[in-house]
Each structure stands twice: as structure tokens, then as C-alpha cells.
Amino acid sequence: MRDTKALLFPSDFPQIHRHSSDTLQVNLGYRCNQSCVHCHVNAGPNRTEMMTDETMAILFKVISSGRFKLLDLTGGAPELHSQFRALVRHARKVGMTVRDRCNLTVLFEPEEEDLAEFLAEHQVEVVASLPCYSELNVDLQRGKGVFSKSIAALKRLNSLGYGSNDAHQLHLVYNPIGAELPPPQAALELEYKTQLSDRFSIEFNQLFVITNMPIKRFGSTLAAKGNFHSYVDTLKAAYQSDNINNVMCRDTVSVDWQGYLYDCDFNQMLEMPLKNSDHSKKHLATLIEDTLDNAEIMVAQHCYGCTAGQGSSCSGALSED
Ligand code: SF4
Numbered sequence: 001m002r003d004t005k006a007l008l009f010p011s012d013f014p015q016i017h018r019h020s021s022d023t024l025q026v027n028l029g030y031r032c033n034q035s036c037v038h039c040h041v042n043a044g045p046n047r048t049e050m051m052t053d054e055t056m057a058i059l060f061k062v063i064s065s066g067r068f069k070l071l072d073l074t075g076g077a078p079e080l081h082s083q084f085r086a087l088v089r090h091a092r093k094v095g096m097t098v099r100d101r102c103n104l105t106v107l108f109e110p111e112e113e114d115l116a117e118f119l120a121e122h123q124v125e126v127v128a129s130l131p132c133y134s135e136l137n138v139d140l141q142r143g144k145g146v147f148s149k150s151i152a153a154l155k156r157l158n159s160l161g162y163g164s165n166d167a168h169q170l171h172l173v174y175n176p177i178g179a180e181l182p183p184p185q186a187a188l189e190l191e192y193k194t195q196l197s198d199r200f201s202i203e204f205n206q207l208f209v210i211t212n213m214p215i216k217r218f219g220s221t222l223a224a225k226g227n228f229h230s231y232v233d234t235l236k237a238a239y240q241s242d243n244i245n246n247v248m249c250r251d252t253v254s255v256d257w258q259g260y261l262y263d264c265d266f267n268q269m270l271e272m273p274l275k276n277s278d279h280s281k282k283h284l285a286t287l288i289e290d291t292l293d294n295a296e297i298m299v300a301q302h303c304y305g306c307t308a309g310q311g312s313s314c315s316g317a318l319s320e321d
């Protein structure tokens, strides 16, 4: 895979600054029960990079500080971290909302048979990637048999109240396969709801539509096809200034499995850490004291992916198209 980070500079994306940070998005490590071909962190069953007990102890302290409202857990499969459940219990105890970025198939892993019940008991919000409602497309992207397991997992979550009551939020994630902007979120959500309800009697709350970023594997594929700059031009041409106030880096801190801090998950993938006056990487421990309010955000050309059209974030569109 070609590293295309250098193609994102120089950048003419406007310089922006943080508001106050209330979302802590934490990558617990790269171990995953799946190994999807498009995975941007190259996660899989044999990856050993997982948050250590020492870093986890600092994370517990940051959570205890009460500064953050939302804990957004990602990976790999975050549920496979040995302290996942202790972390969820702790965050819920101090009143945080907890969001689990769940690949759905993990619910059927050995030793995870009671995971769905655990998530329901602690009212953990579940955000699950389902790139299409067609079996063929999902299995092509995520592996053979993933679609049918995902459907079974969604039914299991529905049976526990997910998707039908406010305390058990279930959201699905869609991003386009190719080098185009995603369709309007509201219309696609309606289509997903109709298809999944009619064919499988599945309910969910919202569809998060996310724009593909010209980074990592997707960026490398664009570059190999000679489309990298034209895709960035497409994102720039669709720039909507209203979105810039709401881009997720304004209020989110992204933490990698080693505890280092970034403005967002995309910057984490690009290894563009939070700006620090002495050029060192800021660590989780600094969040116990440092609010990061008004700090300068590290931007580059990929940021146009967040402001194009209806806008894009880890929670889907930022505005109506
Ligand atoms: S389920 Fe997610 S984290 Fe796991 S391999 Fe697939 S894309 Fe990567």
C-alpha cells in the first residue's frame, strides 16, 4: 500500500481551532475477529497491539475527572480487549454515554455469547458498519458469511430492545465504495429502514453516512488509479462553509492504543498528532489537567472530506444535503 500522506500537503484548508472537548474516542487496539480487505488499521485476529494496563489505568483517571460526556470505543474489535467491560462499567458509573463501534460478528465469538446482554444492561450505544443491505456487497467488502452473521446480530440486538427504545440506540454506518460523495443521508436511511424491515424485520435508529477520506488504503487505491487529486478536487468543489463549525475535531479527542492524542481518528491514521508547542506527542495523562480549549487543529487536504456536501463525521452527516 502506497503512503499518500505527502499528497495532502501543502493544504489550503482553513485553519480551525477546538471548542471545548466533550467526546473521548479511544482505540483499544488492533485485534479483531475479522480481517476486512478495506480495513484502515489492518486489524485482524493476529494483531497484538492492545492498550496496556498502565495506559488503561490513566484512561480510568481521565474518565473519573468527569470532563467528557461521551466515550466512543473503537479498534479493531474493542470488545475483545480484556478490560472492555470494566471500562464500560466505570464510564457508565460516572454518567458518561458509551458508544461501542461494533462489527456485529463479534457477538458470536467464543466467550462473547453474553456480550449483547452486557451492552443492553449498560445501555451502551451500538454503532455498526453495514455498508449495504445486499449480501453480495457486504460479503465482498467484509468477508464471506459476514452479511448473514450481521443480520443475526442485529436481530439479537433488536430482541434486547435495541433500535426501538431511547435507552438502546442502534445506528448503522454506510460509506460509498467508490470515489464519489455519498448520497443524501435521510433518503438512504429511509431505503435501509424499508429494506431491513421488509426483508428481515430489523429496526435501527439512524444511518450514519460517512464520506470516504483520501487517506490510507482508499487514498492509495485512488493514487494507483490516478484519481487522487481529482477526488480531492471533488471534495473541495463541494465545500460547504456551514459545516466547518461542526467538524468533529472541534469537540472530540482521539486516543490511540498507546495513549497518544489526535484531533480525530483520520489524523490518528495519518500519524498527525495533536499540535504541541515542543513538537512531542501529547499523551492521555495530560487530559487530566489540560482542557485543549481553543487549541489549533492539525488540518490538511483530507479535511475537505468533512466539509463536502452534507458534511461527514463519525456520527454521519453534519447538515442536510
Ligand atoms: S471489522 Fe472493522 S476493525 Fe475489524 S477488520 Fe473489519 S474494518 Fe477492521
Ligand code: SF4
Binding pocket: 247, 248, 249, 250, 263, 264, 265, 266, 267, 297, 298, 299, 300, 302, 303, 304, 306
Ligand atoms: S479530518 Fe479530522 S481534523 Fe480534518 S476537519 Fe475532519 S475531523 Fe477535523
